[in-house]
Amino acid sequence: MKKLSFIFCTLWLNAQESYPVEWDVVANIREEGFQRSEIANTLSYMTDVLGARLTNSEDMRRAQDWAVKEMQRIGLNNIEIEPFMDYGVSWDNTFFSLHMIEPDYQTMVGYPIAHTPGINGRQKLEVVRIDIKTKADLDKYRGQLRGKAVLASPQVPIDQNRYRDGVKRYTEEQLKDISEKPLPKSPRGPRGPANPELVGSEERNAFFKAEGVEVILESRSGWIAAVRGFARPGAKKDKWDRKETLDHLPLVAVTPEHYNRMVRIAERNIPIKIDIEIQTKIGRKRRQARNVLGEIEGADLKDQVVMLGAHFDTWHASPNASDNTSGVAVMLEAMRILKAVGVKPRRTIRIALWSGEEQGIHGSREYVNKHFGNPTNPNVGKKGGYDRYSAYFNQDYGPGQYRGIYLQDNEHVRQAFTSWIRPFKDLKMTTIAAQSVGSTDHIPFDRAGLPAFQFLQDRVGGTGGHTNLDFYDTIPIEDIQKNAVIVASFVYHTAMLEERLPRKEK
Numbered sequence: 388m389k390k391l392s393f394i395f396c397t398l399w400l401n402a403q404e405s406y407p408v409e410w411d412v413v414a415n416i417r418e419e420g421f422q423r424s425e426i427a428n429t430l431s432y433m434t435d436v437l438g439a440r441l442t443n444s445e446d447m448r449r450a451q452d453w454a455v456k457e458m459q460r461i462g463l464n465n466i467e468i469e470p471f472m473d474y475g476v477s478w479d480n481t482f483f484s485l486h487m488i489e490p491d492y493q494t495m496v497g498y499p500i501a502h503t504p505g506i507n508g509r510q511k512l513e514v515v516r517i518d519i520k521t522k523a524d525l526d527k528y529r530g531q532l533r534g535k536a537v538l539a540s541p542q543v544p545i546d547q548n549r550y551r552d553g554v555k556r557y558t559e560e561q562l563k564d565i566s567e568k569p570l571p572k573s574p575r576g577p578r579g580p581a582n583p584e585l586v587g588s589e590e591r592n593a594f595f596k597a598e599g600v601e602v603i604l605e606s607r608s609g610w611i612a613a614v615r616g617f618a619r620p621g622a623k624k625d626k627w628d629r630k631e632t633l634d635h636l637p638l639v640a641v642t643p644e645h646y647n648r649m650v651r652i653a654e655r656n657i658p659i660k661i662d663i664e665i666q667t668k669i670g671r672k673r674r675q676a677r678n679v680l681g682e683i684e685g686a687d688l689k690d691q692v693v694m695l696g697a698h699f700d701t702w703h704a705s706p707n708a709s710d711n712t713s714g715v716a717v718m719l720e721a722m723r724i725l726k727a728v729g730v731k732p733r734r735t736i737r738i739a740l741w742s743g744e745e746q747g748i749h750g751s752r753e754y755v756n757k758h759f760g761n762p763t764n765p766n767v768g769k770k771g772g773y774d775r776y777s778a779y780f781n782q783d784y785g786p787g788q789y790r791g792i793y794l795q796d797n798e799h800v801r802q803a804f805t806s807w808i809r810p811f812k813d814l815k816m817t818t819i820a821a822q823s824v825g826s827t828d829h830i831p832f833d834r835a836g837l838p839a840f841q842f843l844q845d846r847v848g849g850t851g852g853h854t855n856l857d858f859y860d861t862i863p864i865e866d867i868q869k870n871a872v873i874v875a876s877f878v879y880h881t882a883m884l885e886e887r888l889p890r891k892e893k
């Protein structure tokens with residue numbers, strides 16, 4: 388018994404020696420982050436004043452100029468707006484209104500889909516219900532749609548559970564489960580060949596255009612009151628082209644309950660009329676999309692870098708307070724805290740506010756390719772920064788507080804992270820989860836063999852990203868305060884190590 392506990396103690400002490408916690412620095416970080424937090428102000432400015440930030444929009448350009456000023460105010464060095472790819476023309480919605488005027492008056496909630504054109508002035512249009520699945524269905528509607536608005540998608544099933552049950556924080560039991568077993572991956576069965584008779588959305592929209600339709604209405608969200616608005620089908624393929632955008636029909640997403648009301652009226656063969664106006668501003672010149680970066684310079688190892696970041700771009704129907712303005716606020720606040728407490732990190736600490744994440748993780752991928760490279764990809768190769776890179780920490784799973792961190796299948800960092808979460812036990816930051824998680828800006832780093840991590844975050848209420856309902860008011864400010872403190876400490880400790888953070892063997 389004695390011997391066992393001796394061995395246990397030795398192991399524990401070893402872990403502490405290799406990856407010590409600098410408790411005095413943690414105390415300073417906690418004091419600054421909890422007693423003089425500026426995160427609510429930062430989040431409010433971004434969501435209330437800057438608003439939505441669609442990649443490459445004028446909104447985004449304005450916001451990036453603000454980010455530069457904010458980084459200057461915090462006292463960062465080497466602040467830079469770095470272009471990363473040719474990203475087509477800008478698109479901004481400048482005015483929208485939609486009302487049902489027959490058979491009953493109702494203000495309708497909707498939003499234009501990105502990279503679609505506006506319409507000429509304010510128009511009153513007859514609305515018809517369309518049900519097109521196969522090529523044969525097209526014939527039913529030929530010659531009948533000129534000058535009309537079409538309800539192009541089927542009635543949307545409403546997700547009632549979401550409203551009845553709400554969203555709950557993780558229980559200790561659930562966290563234990565996550566730490567012990569991998570998250571279930573949804574199995575991918577064999578995919579049958581695509582049915583050549585089916586009509587895809589691009590083909591369907593082109594048919595509407597050829598038939599003289601004025602505007603396409605659709606609803607693809609089952610969340611009450613929410614419009615989930617993305618981009619025009621095909622926009623990514625034609626690289627957000629001006630001509631393709633102008634040639635397309637106006638396309639409007641409507642909340643499911645308003646949309647379904649129109650569908651049900653149409654199914655009774657009762658005429659529907661809407662009053663609609665859409666104004667958009669479409670750029671004339673193709674431009675580069677850009678990331679914003681800033682640094683706290685390191686000391687003896689200043690050529691090496693530890694990074695933290697979040698995507699600054701959003702979808703366009705709201706300021707997207709949760710996705711991902713909350714992540715950006717956390718990372719900016721973490722940098723502010725580190726500057727305010729006057730840390731002198733050995734390695735350079737660099738913040739990145741990415742763009743083009745929502746369209747396919749473009750900003751971070753291009754950044755990794757350019758600065759670090761990818762030795763396993765012969766088209767990219769290894770770049771100068773590869774060996775001078777230590778780690779990247781990202782936030783993009785909503786505004787919930789950190790309850791742990793995912794190892795991203797890198798067992799070699801378990802010891803470090805086990806040590807560094809110790810000062811945050813009181814904040815319920817306790818879980819080390821082995822598995823890899825995906826779908827955001829740490830992935831390009833991970834794919835290149837570079838350590839990059841997402842924290843395990845509580846699921847909290849609010850309306851979630853990609854909707855018209857994602858505003859300041861639903862963000863749990865205390866949660867993101869804690870996150871800023873935790874990520875500041877993780878980044879600091881990574882920057883102070885003797886060695887770079889260990890990488891996966893393979």
Ligand SMILES: [Zn+2]
Nearest residue numbers: 698710711783
């Ligand atoms: Zn996101």
